[in-house]
Amino acid sequence: MLSIILAGALIAYALACLALFLMQRSMIYFPQPRNQTTPVMALEVPGARLNLSVLPRAGAKALVYFGGNAEDVAASLPSLARLFPRHALYLMHYRGYGGSTGAPSEAALAADALALFDRVHADHPQVLVMGRSLGSGLAVRLASMRPVARLVLVTPYDSIAALAAGQLPYFPIRWLLTDKFESWRYAPKVGAPTTLLVAQDDTLIPPASSRQLLARFQPGVARLVLIPGAGHNTISGEPAYEAALAGLARD
Template identity: 55%
Template sequence: MRILQALRLMRLWAAAGLALLYLAGCTDRDAWQRSMLYHPQPARQAGESLMLPVDGATLQISLRLRPGAPAILYFGGNAEDVSGTLPQLARLFPGHALYLMHYRGYGQSTGEPSEPALHADALALYEHVRREHTEIKLIGRSLGSGVAARLASEQAVARLALITPYDSIENVAVEHYPWLPVRWLIRDRFDSAAVAGRISAPTTLIAAEHDTLIRPGRTAQLARHFKPGVARSVVVPGSNHNDIGTHPVYERALVEALAAD
C-alpha cells in the first residue's frame, strides 16, 4: 500500500513539475513574443530619407520625392530593411513619390515596435504625406500588410496592395505553435480580417504559392472578409515567402494593383 501511495505521490509531483515547466514556457513566450515578432534591421542602402518626429520616437522614412505626384506608402515585413526595397519600387513606379517606413527600432528609427505604435506611426506618416500629395496608395508586406490594411480602413486611399497577407497574426501563430495557449498569450494580434470590411479602396492580395510562414490559406481567409468586389487575389506560382519579390508575376501583379483606373 505504501508503495502504491508513493507511486501516486511521485506521479502527482511529476505532473506538477511538468505543469510548472509549461507555465514557465508560456511566461517566456509572453515575454519574448515581441522579440519573436519583430526583427529590427539596419538601413543598409544609402539614399534620401526623412526623419519624422512622432509621439515617443523619431522615424526614418526612406523616400523618393516627386512633388505633387501620386504617393505610395510602403510598410515592410518584420525582418525587412525597406531601404533595400526602394530601388525595386522606384523602377516599377517611376511616376510616383515613395515613402518607406522603418519601424521603431529599425534603421535609424528610435523607440520600440509594437502594434499600437506601428498603427500610430502609419497614421502620422499618412498625415505628413497628404500635405503634399492628393492621391495616396498603400503597399503592405507580410507584417506590414496588417499595418496597411488598418490604415486603409481608417483613411482615404486610392489603392491597396497586400503582399503575403494574413487574416490575423494571432491565427498565424496558432498554426505555428499549436502546443501553446497563443490566443491567451498574444498581445499584438494585427487582426486584418476585423477591419477588411471597412476598406473601400480597390485591393489586391498577392500570395506566394509555397509560403510556409503565412500560408495561402490565411490569405484566402482574409479575402472572405472584404465586401464583394473590393478585393482580388493573385497567387505567384513557384514562390515562397522570402523570394516572392523576385518573380516577374509578382512585379506585374503589383504594378496592376496600383495602376490608375
C-alpha cells in the same frame, strides 16, 4: 510520485507560457540596421523619431510602404521606383529599425502608420498604400481609417495570432499574445480597391490565411493574385509579381 511528476510538468508548462509571453516581441520583430546610402527623411511621432527612405516626386500620386518584420525597406526603394515611376515613395522604418528610435509594438506602429499617411496625404491626394508580410496588417488597418486610393497587400495574413496558434497548438497563444495583428477586424471597413499578391509556395504565411483575409472584405473590393512558384521571401523576384505591380501603377 505521480502527483510530484504532474506538479513538475505544470510548473514547466507555466514557465514556458511565461517565457513566450515575455519574449513574444523578440519573436515578431527583427530590427534591421540603417542603410547609410539611402536618402532619409525624419518623421517625428509621439515617443519616437522615425526614418523614412524616400524618393520625392512632384504630383498627386504617392506610395507608402510598410515592410516585413525582418526587412530593410531601403532595399525595396530601387525596384519600387522603377515600377511606380509616377509616385513619390515613402518607406517607413519601424521603431527600432533603420535608425528609427523607440521600440516596436502593434499599437505604436499602427499610430505611426496613420501619422505617415497624414503627412504624405497633405502633399499627395492619391496615396497608394502597400504592406508586405507584417506590414500588410498595418496597411489594412490604415486603409480602414483613411482615404487610401489603392491598397496592395503582399503575402498578407488573416491574423498573426491565428498563425502563431497553428504553430504552437499546445499553448494558449491567443491569450498570451499582445500584438495580434488581426487584419480580419479591419478588412470589412476598407473601401479602397485592394489587391492581394500571394506566393503560391509560401510556408510562412500559407495562401489559406490570405484567402481567409480576402473573404473578410466587402464584395467587389478585393481580389487575389496568386504568384506561381513563389515563396514568402522570393515573391518579389518573380516576373509575375513585378508585372502585377506595374499594372497597378498604371491604373
